Amino acid sequence: MADKLTWIREEINALKEQGLYATIRTISSPQGATLVVDGKAVLNFCSNNYLGLANHEALKAQAIKAVQQYGVGPGAVRQIAGTTDLHLRLEQRLAAFKGVEAALTLQSGYTANLATVAGLMGKEDVVFSDELNHASIIDGCRLSGARVVRYLHNNIDDLRRVIGETSGYRRGMIISDGVFSMDGDLAPLPQLVEVAEQYNLLLMIDDAHGEGVVGRGGRGIVDHFAMQGRVDVEIGTLSKAFGVMGGYVAGRKEIIEWLRQRGRPFTFSSAATAADVAACLAAVDILEASTDLVDRLWANTRFFKGEMLRMGFNIGHSQTPITPVMLGEAPLAQAFSRRLFDEGVFAGAIGYPIVAKGKARIRVMISAAHSQDDLERGLAAFENVGKELGALG
Numbered sequence: 022m023a024d025k026l027t028w029i030r031e032e033i034n035a036l037k038e039q040g041l042y043a044t045i046r047t048i049s050s051p052q053g054a055t056l057v058v059d060g061k062a063v064l065n066f067c068s069n070n071y072l073g074l075a076n077h078e079a080l081k082a083q084a085i086k087a088v089q090q091y092g093v094g095p096g097a098v099r100q101i102a103g104t105t106d107l108h109l110r111l112e113q114r115l116a117a118f119k120g121v122e123a124a125l126t127l128q129s130g131y132t133a134n135l136a137t138v139a140g141l142m143g144k145e146d147v148v149f150s151d152e153l154n155h156a157s158i159i160d161g162c163r164l165s166g167a168r169v170v171r172y173l174h175n176n177i178d179d180l181r182r183v184i185g186e187t188s189g190y191r192r193g194m195i196i197s198d199g200v201f202s203m204d205g206d207l208a209p210l211p212q213l214v215e216v217a218e219q220y221n222l223l224l225m226i227d228d229a230h231g232e233g234v235v236g237r238g239g240r241g242i243v244d245h246f247a248m249q250g251r252v253d254v255e256i257g258t259l260s261k262a263f264g265v266m267g268g269y270v271a272g273r274k275e276i277i278e279w280l281r282q283r284g285r286p287f288t289f290s291s292a293a294t295a296a297d298v299a300a301c302l303a304a305v306d307i308l309e310a311s312t313d314l315v316d317r318l319w320a321n322t323r324f325f326k327g328e329m330l331r332m333g334f335n336i337g338h339s340q341t342p343i344t345p346v347m348l349g350e351a352p353l354a355q356a357f358s359r360r361l362f363d364e365g366v367f368a369g370a371i372g373y374p375i376v377a378k379g380k381a382r383i384r385v386m387i388s389a390a391h392s393q394d395d396l397e398r399g400l401a402a403f404e405n406v407g408k409e410l411g412a413l414g
Protein backbone atom coordinates (compact mmCIF):
# COMPACT_ATOMS: atom_id res chain seq x y z
CA MET A 22 0.00 0.00 0.00
CA ALA A 23 1.21 3.48 -0.84
CA ASP A 24 2.27 5.55 2.12
CA LYS A 25 0.73 8.94 2.86
CA LEU A 26 3.43 10.89 1.08
CA THR A 27 3.59 8.94 -2.19
CA TRP A 28 1.58 11.61 -3.95
CA ILE A 29 4.11 14.26 -3.01
CA ARG A 30 7.00 12.25 -4.44
CA GLU A 31 5.00 11.75 -7.61
CA GLU A 32 4.19 15.45 -7.89
CA ILE A 33 7.83 16.39 -7.35
CA ASN A 34 8.96 13.91 -10.01
CA ALA A 35 6.35 15.32 -12.39
CA LEU A 36 7.74 18.83 -11.84
CA LYS A 37 11.22 17.59 -12.65
CA GLU A 38 10.05 15.80 -15.80
CA GLN A 39 8.27 18.93 -17.06
CA GLY A 40 11.24 21.19 -16.36
CA LEU A 41 9.18 23.04 -13.73
CA TYR A 42 11.22 22.09 -10.67
CA ALA A 43 12.73 25.25 -9.19
CA THR A 44 16.36 24.89 -8.19
CA ILE A 45 17.08 27.39 -5.45
CA ARG A 46 20.65 28.57 -5.49
CA THR A 47 22.58 29.59 -2.36
CA ILE A 48 23.80 33.16 -1.89
CA SER A 49 26.66 33.94 0.47
CA SER A 50 27.15 37.68 -0.09
CA PRO A 51 25.16 40.88 0.33
CA GLN A 52 22.75 41.95 -2.41
CA GLY A 53 24.32 44.10 -5.10
CA ALA A 54 25.36 44.16 -8.74
CA THR A 55 27.43 41.07 -8.06
CA LEU A 56 26.71 38.15 -5.76
CA VAL A 57 28.43 35.01 -4.61
CA VAL A 58 26.04 32.27 -5.70
CA ASP A 59 26.83 28.59 -5.05
CA GLY A 60 30.35 29.71 -4.26
CA LYS A 61 30.83 31.58 -7.54
CA ALA A 62 31.06 35.37 -8.10
CA VAL A 63 28.40 36.31 -10.66
CA LEU A 64 26.58 39.36 -11.96
CA ASN A 65 23.16 39.71 -10.40
CA PHE A 66 20.33 40.23 -12.89
CA CYS A 67 17.35 38.94 -10.97
CA SER A 68 16.82 40.69 -7.67
CA ASN A 69 14.22 43.36 -6.97
CA ASN A 70 16.85 45.54 -5.34
CA TYR A 71 16.04 48.29 -7.86
CA LEU A 72 17.96 51.07 -6.18
CA GLY A 73 20.78 49.12 -4.59
CA LEU A 74 19.48 49.94 -1.10
CA ALA A 75 19.61 46.36 0.22
CA ASN A 76 23.25 46.78 1.21
CA HIS A 77 23.37 50.58 1.56
CA GLU A 78 25.60 51.96 4.32
CA ALA A 79 22.97 54.39 5.66
CA LEU A 80 20.31 51.68 5.92
CA LYS A 81 22.70 49.29 7.65
CA ALA A 82 23.80 51.96 10.10
CA GLN A 83 20.21 52.79 11.05
CA ALA A 84 19.32 49.09 11.42
CA ILE A 85 22.29 48.52 13.75
CA LYS A 86 21.39 51.58 15.80
CA ALA A 87 17.79 50.36 16.12
CA VAL A 88 18.94 46.93 17.30
CA GLN A 89 21.00 48.62 19.99
CA GLN A 90 18.08 50.81 21.03
CA TYR A 91 15.12 48.41 20.63
CA GLY A 92 16.63 44.91 20.49
CA VAL A 93 15.84 42.31 17.86
CA GLY A 94 12.26 41.09 18.40
CA PRO A 95 9.00 43.06 18.36
CA GLY A 96 7.64 41.08 21.34
CA ALA A 97 4.11 40.64 20.08
CA VAL A 98 1.29 41.84 17.92
CA ARG A 99 1.13 45.65 17.96
CA GLN A 100 -2.59 45.87 18.65
CA ILE A 101 -2.26 43.78 21.80
CA ALA A 102 1.11 44.73 23.20
CA GLY A 103 1.78 48.20 21.84
CA THR A 104 3.71 49.61 18.96
CA THR A 105 7.09 51.29 18.87
CA ASP A 106 7.35 54.95 18.01
CA LEU A 107 9.62 53.81 15.18
CA HIS A 108 6.76 51.95 13.44
CA LEU A 109 4.50 55.00 13.74
CA ARG A 110 7.18 57.29 12.38
CA LEU A 111 7.68 55.05 9.34
CA GLU A 112 3.92 55.07 8.71
CA GLN A 113 3.83 58.88 8.77
CA ARG A 114 6.84 59.12 6.48
CA LEU A 115 5.42 56.61 4.01
CA ALA A 116 2.07 58.41 3.91
CA ALA A 117 3.83 61.71 3.20
CA PHE A 118 6.07 60.12 0.56
CA LYS A 119 3.07 58.60 -1.22
CA GLY A 120 0.92 61.68 -0.81
CA VAL A 121 -1.90 59.86 0.99
CA GLU A 122 -3.77 60.44 4.26
CA ALA A 123 -2.39 57.50 6.23
CA ALA A 124 -0.38 54.30 6.08
CA LEU A 125 -0.08 51.05 8.01
CA THR A 126 3.02 48.83 7.93
CA LEU A 127 2.85 45.05 7.93
CA GLN A 128 5.30 42.18 7.84
CA SER A 129 5.36 41.93 4.03
CA GLY A 130 3.63 43.03 0.87
CA TYR A 131 1.99 39.63 0.83
CA THR A 132 0.40 40.12 4.24
CA ALA A 133 -0.52 43.72 3.34
CA ASN A 134 -2.63 42.32 0.50
CA LEU A 135 -4.22 39.69 2.75
CA ALA A 136 -5.02 42.32 5.40
CA THR A 137 -6.53 44.75 2.94
CA VAL A 138 -8.63 42.56 0.69
CA ALA A 139 -9.95 40.43 3.54
CA GLY A 140 -10.41 43.51 5.73
CA LEU A 141 -12.50 45.38 3.19
CA MET A 142 -14.39 42.59 1.43
CA GLY A 143 -16.64 39.82 2.75
CA LYS A 144 -18.93 37.06 1.52
CA GLU A 145 -21.62 39.42 0.22
CA ASP A 146 -19.11 41.45 -1.77
CA VAL A 147 -17.45 41.23 -5.15
CA VAL A 148 -13.89 41.88 -6.31
CA PHE A 149 -13.21 42.77 -9.94
CA SER A 150 -9.67 41.50 -10.43
CA ASP A 151 -7.23 41.78 -13.34
CA GLU A 152 -6.44 38.25 -14.55
CA LEU A 153 -2.69 38.83 -14.11
CA ASN A 154 -2.86 40.17 -10.55
CA HIS A 155 -0.19 39.01 -8.12
CA ALA A 156 -0.75 35.78 -6.17
CA SER A 157 -0.97 37.69 -2.89
CA ILE A 158 -4.04 39.55 -4.19
CA ILE A 159 -5.58 36.25 -5.27
CA ASP A 160 -4.91 34.79 -1.82
CA GLY A 161 -6.37 37.92 -0.18
CA CYS A 162 -9.52 37.45 -2.25
CA ARG A 163 -9.76 33.81 -1.14
CA LEU A 164 -9.34 34.77 2.50
CA SER A 165 -12.06 37.41 2.16
CA GLY A 166 -14.66 34.95 0.87
CA ALA A 167 -15.79 37.56 -1.65
CA ARG A 168 -16.93 36.60 -5.11
CA VAL A 169 -14.06 37.18 -7.55
CA VAL A 170 -14.85 38.29 -11.09
CA ARG A 171 -11.76 38.38 -13.28
CA TYR A 172 -11.39 40.68 -16.25
CA LEU A 173 -8.99 40.43 -19.18
CA HIS A 174 -5.58 41.90 -18.47
CA ASN A 175 -5.61 45.72 -18.63
CA ASN A 176 -8.81 45.58 -20.69
CA ILE A 177 -11.17 48.37 -19.61
CA ASP A 178 -13.94 47.29 -22.01
CA ASP A 179 -13.89 43.86 -20.43
CA LEU A 180 -13.90 45.39 -16.95
CA ARG A 181 -16.99 47.42 -17.86
CA ARG A 182 -18.59 44.31 -19.34
CA VAL A 183 -18.08 42.18 -16.20
CA ILE A 184 -19.26 45.00 -13.93
CA GLY A 185 -22.40 45.34 -16.08
CA GLU A 186 -23.06 41.61 -15.87
CA THR A 187 -22.62 41.36 -12.09
CA SER A 188 -25.36 42.25 -9.66
CA GLY A 189 -26.76 41.43 -6.23
CA TYR A 190 -23.67 42.31 -4.21
CA ARG A 191 -23.27 44.55 -1.18
CA ARG A 192 -19.96 46.29 -1.94
CA GLY A 193 -17.53 46.08 -4.82
CA MET A 194 -13.84 46.76 -5.32
CA ILE A 195 -11.59 46.86 -8.37
CA ILE A 196 -8.09 45.53 -7.74
CA SER A 197 -5.10 45.76 -10.04
CA ASP A 198 -1.35 45.57 -9.86
CA GLY A 199 0.08 48.99 -10.70
CA VAL A 200 3.14 47.55 -12.43
CA PHE A 201 2.62 43.91 -13.43
CA SER A 202 5.45 41.96 -11.90
CA MET A 203 6.14 39.45 -14.65
CA ASP A 204 5.67 41.64 -17.74
CA GLY A 205 6.55 45.10 -16.42
CA ASP A 206 3.56 46.80 -18.04
CA LEU A 207 1.50 49.48 -16.27
CA ALA A 208 -2.17 49.36 -15.34
CA PRO A 209 -4.29 51.96 -17.20
CA LEU A 210 -4.82 53.86 -13.97
CA PRO A 211 -6.79 56.89 -15.24
CA GLN A 212 -9.38 54.59 -16.82
CA LEU A 213 -9.55 52.38 -13.72
CA VAL A 214 -10.20 55.50 -11.64
CA GLU A 215 -12.92 56.61 -14.04
CA VAL A 216 -14.69 53.23 -13.93
CA ALA A 217 -14.41 53.00 -10.13
CA GLU A 218 -15.88 56.49 -9.74
CA GLN A 219 -18.65 55.85 -12.27
CA TYR A 220 -19.81 52.62 -10.56
CA ASN A 221 -19.02 53.74 -6.99
CA LEU A 222 -16.55 50.90 -6.46
CA LEU A 223 -13.51 50.96 -4.20
CA LEU A 224 -10.23 51.01 -6.09
CA MET A 225 -7.17 49.17 -4.77
CA ILE A 226 -3.78 49.29 -6.52
CA ASP A 227 -0.78 47.11 -5.66
CA ASP A 228 2.25 49.33 -6.24
CA ALA A 229 4.91 46.79 -5.21
CA HIS A 230 6.97 47.21 -8.39
CA GLY A 231 6.02 50.86 -8.86
CA GLU A 232 7.33 52.59 -5.78
CA GLY A 233 10.95 53.59 -5.95
CA VAL A 234 10.67 53.10 -9.71
CA VAL A 235 7.90 55.09 -11.42
CA GLY A 236 6.50 58.53 -10.58
CA ARG A 237 8.46 61.58 -9.45
CA GLY A 238 11.45 60.36 -7.45
CA GLY A 239 9.89 56.89 -7.30
CA ARG A 240 6.63 57.95 -5.65
CA GLY A 241 4.77 55.22 -7.48
CA ILE A 242 2.11 54.70 -10.09
CA VAL A 243 -0.49 57.07 -8.63
CA ASP A 244 2.05 59.87 -8.85
CA HIS A 245 3.08 58.73 -12.35
CA PHE A 246 -0.48 59.28 -13.60
CA ALA A 247 -1.14 62.28 -11.29
CA MET A 248 -4.13 60.50 -9.75
CA GLN A 249 -3.49 61.57 -6.14
CA GLY A 250 -6.55 61.28 -3.94
CA ARG A 251 -8.49 59.17 -6.44
CA VAL A 252 -7.22 55.70 -5.49
CA ASP A 253 -8.78 54.50 -2.23
CA VAL A 254 -6.04 52.17 -1.13
CA GLU A 255 -2.56 51.17 -2.27
CA ILE A 256 -0.36 48.25 -1.29
CA GLY A 257 3.37 48.67 -1.05
CA THR A 258 6.30 46.46 -0.31
CA LEU A 259 9.45 47.44 1.53
CA SER A 260 11.35 44.45 0.14
CA LYS A 261 11.90 45.64 -3.42
CA ALA A 262 13.09 49.16 -4.22
CA PHE A 263 13.21 50.01 -0.50
CA GLY A 264 15.73 47.21 -0.13
CA VAL A 265 14.54 45.90 3.23
CA MET A 266 11.60 43.73 4.28
CA GLY A 267 7.98 44.48 5.05
CA GLY A 268 4.83 45.80 3.46
CA TYR A 269 2.35 48.59 3.89
CA VAL A 270 -1.11 49.81 3.10
CA ALA A 271 -1.52 53.47 2.13
CA GLY A 272 -4.64 55.45 1.45
CA ARG A 273 -7.79 56.92 2.92
CA LYS A 274 -7.55 57.35 6.69
CA GLU A 275 -10.76 55.47 7.46
CA ILE A 276 -9.43 52.42 5.63
CA ILE A 277 -6.15 52.52 7.55
CA GLU A 278 -7.96 53.00 10.87
CA TRP A 279 -10.24 50.03 10.07
CA LEU A 280 -7.31 47.77 9.14
CA ARG A 281 -5.62 48.62 12.45
CA GLN A 282 -8.74 47.14 14.07
CA ARG A 283 -9.56 44.29 11.71
CA GLY A 284 -6.70 43.54 9.33
CA ARG A 285 -5.96 39.92 10.23
CA PRO A 286 -2.20 39.88 9.58
CA PHE A 287 -1.99 43.05 11.67
CA THR A 288 -4.02 41.71 14.57
CA PHE A 289 -2.77 38.09 14.53
CA SER A 290 0.88 38.31 13.53
CA SER A 291 3.79 40.12 15.15
CA ALA A 292 5.16 43.37 13.83
CA ALA A 293 8.19 43.89 11.62
CA THR A 294 11.44 44.20 13.57
CA ALA A 295 12.90 47.53 14.68
CA ALA A 296 15.94 46.92 12.48
CA ASP A 297 13.75 46.55 9.38
CA VAL A 298 11.68 49.60 10.24
CA ALA A 299 14.71 51.78 10.93
CA ALA A 300 16.33 50.71 7.67
CA CYS A 301 13.11 51.60 5.84
CA LEU A 302 13.12 55.05 7.41
CA ALA A 303 16.64 55.55 6.07
CA ALA A 304 15.41 54.44 2.62
CA VAL A 305 12.63 57.06 2.71
CA ASP A 306 15.23 59.68 3.69
CA ILE A 307 17.32 58.77 0.64
CA LEU A 308 14.34 58.79 -1.75
CA GLU A 309 13.14 62.14 -0.46
CA ALA A 310 16.59 63.73 -0.57
CA SER A 311 17.43 63.03 -4.21
CA THR A 312 16.23 61.39 -7.42
CA ASP A 313 19.75 60.24 -8.34
CA LEU A 314 19.18 56.53 -7.75
CA VAL A 315 15.86 56.49 -9.58
CA ASP A 316 17.41 58.39 -12.49
CA ARG A 317 20.29 55.94 -12.69
CA LEU A 318 17.86 53.00 -12.60
CA TRP A 319 16.07 54.41 -15.65
CA ALA A 320 19.27 55.24 -17.54
CA ASN A 321 20.46 51.65 -16.98
CA THR A 322 17.08 50.32 -18.05
CA ARG A 323 17.02 52.29 -21.30
CA PHE A 324 20.53 51.17 -22.20
CA PHE A 325 19.98 47.49 -21.38
CA LYS A 326 16.64 47.18 -23.14
CA GLY A 327 17.84 49.06 -26.21
CA GLU A 328 20.78 46.67 -26.59
CA MET A 329 18.63 43.56 -26.04
CA LEU A 330 16.22 44.69 -28.76
CA ARG A 331 19.09 45.46 -31.10
CA MET A 332 20.42 41.91 -30.64
CA GLY A 333 17.00 40.54 -31.56
CA PHE A 334 15.65 39.32 -28.22
CA ASN A 335 11.90 39.33 -27.61
CA ILE A 336 11.59 41.40 -24.41
CA GLY A 337 7.82 41.69 -24.35
CA HIS A 338 6.11 45.03 -23.77
CA SER A 339 7.50 46.17 -20.44
CA GLN A 340 7.35 49.88 -19.55
CA THR A 341 9.60 49.54 -16.51
CA PRO A 342 13.01 48.09 -15.51
CA ILE A 343 11.43 44.62 -15.45
CA THR A 344 12.79 43.01 -18.62
CA PRO A 345 11.19 39.68 -19.53
CA VAL A 346 13.32 37.78 -22.03
CA MET A 347 10.62 35.66 -23.61
CA LEU A 348 11.74 32.10 -24.40
CA GLY A 349 8.53 30.07 -24.69
CA GLU A 350 8.90 26.63 -23.16
CA ALA A 351 10.12 26.13 -19.59
CA PRO A 352 12.99 23.70 -20.41
CA LEU A 353 14.53 26.28 -22.80
CA ALA A 354 14.26 29.00 -20.14
CA GLN A 355 15.91 26.71 -17.60
CA ALA A 356 18.70 25.76 -20.00
CA PHE A 357 19.20 29.45 -20.80
CA SER A 358 19.48 30.32 -17.12
CA ARG A 359 22.01 27.52 -16.49
CA ARG A 360 24.17 28.62 -19.45
CA LEU A 361 24.04 32.24 -18.27
CA PHE A 362 25.27 31.06 -14.91
CA ASP A 363 28.23 29.32 -16.59
CA GLU A 364 28.95 32.68 -18.21
CA GLY A 365 28.89 34.39 -14.82
CA VAL A 366 25.38 35.84 -14.91
CA PHE A 367 22.70 35.01 -12.38
CA ALA A 368 19.18 35.35 -13.81
CA GLY A 369 16.60 32.75 -12.93
CA ALA A 370 14.09 31.12 -15.26
CA ILE A 371 10.42 31.73 -14.58
CA GLY A 372 7.81 29.26 -15.75
CA TYR A 373 4.38 27.87 -14.95
CA PRO A 374 2.56 28.44 -12.57
CA ILE A 375 4.13 31.89 -12.03
CA VAL A 376 3.50 32.68 -15.70
CA ALA A 377 1.24 30.92 -18.23
CA LYS A 378 2.41 27.71 -19.93
CA GLY A 379 4.36 28.52 -23.09
CA LYS A 380 5.38 31.93 -21.71
CA ALA A 381 8.49 30.91 -19.81
CA ARG A 382 11.15 33.55 -19.60
CA ILE A 383 14.25 34.89 -17.95
CA ARG A 384 13.13 37.94 -16.02
CA VAL A 385 15.99 40.40 -15.96
CA MET A 386 15.80 42.98 -13.20
CA ILE A 387 17.83 46.09 -13.83
CA SER A 388 19.15 48.03 -10.86
CA ALA A 389 20.74 51.38 -10.15
CA ALA A 390 23.52 49.28 -8.59
CA HIS A 391 24.67 48.08 -12.04
CA SER A 392 27.64 49.93 -13.52
CA GLN A 393 27.97 50.42 -17.27
CA ASP A 394 30.57 47.64 -17.27
CA ASP A 395 28.19 45.27 -15.43
CA LEU A 396 25.49 45.91 -18.02
CA GLU A 397 27.88 45.37 -20.93
CA ARG A 398 29.21 42.12 -19.48
CA GLY A 399 25.64 40.95 -18.89
CA LEU A 400 24.66 41.81 -22.46
CA ALA A 401 27.64 39.91 -23.86
CA ALA A 402 26.59 36.81 -21.91
CA PHE A 403 23.02 37.12 -23.18
CA GLU A 404 24.28 37.42 -26.74
CA ASN A 405 26.52 34.33 -26.46
CA VAL A 406 23.85 32.16 -24.90
CA GLY A 407 21.11 33.53 -27.16
CA LYS A 408 23.10 32.59 -30.27
CA GLU A 409 24.03 29.19 -28.91
CA LEU A 410 20.44 28.28 -28.00
CA GLY A 411 18.84 29.88 -31.06
CA ALA A 412 16.85 32.40 -29.03
CA LEU A 413 17.60 35.51 -31.07
CA GLY A 414 14.80 36.63 -33.39
Ligand SMILES: *Cc1c(COP(=O)(O)O)cnc(C)c1O
Pocket residue numbers: 129130131132134155157198202227228229230258259260267268
Ligand atom coordinates in the same frame (compact mmCIF):
# COMPACT_ATOMS: atom_id res chain seq x y z
C1 LIG B 1 6.49 41.18 -4.60
C2 LIG B 1 5.04 41.51 -4.65
C3 LIG B 1 4.25 41.40 -3.51
C4 LIG B 1 4.77 40.80 -2.23
O1 LIG B 1 5.67 41.60 -1.58
P1 LIG B 1 6.56 40.97 -0.39
O2 LIG B 1 6.96 42.14 0.40
O3 LIG B 1 7.71 40.27 -1.05
O4 LIG B 1 5.70 40.03 0.36
C5 LIG B 1 2.95 41.81 -3.59
N1 LIG B 1 2.43 42.29 -4.74
C6 LIG B 1 3.16 42.39 -5.86
C7 LIG B 1 2.54 42.94 -7.11
C8 LIG B 1 4.48 42.00 -5.85
O5 LIG B 1 5.21 42.07 -6.96
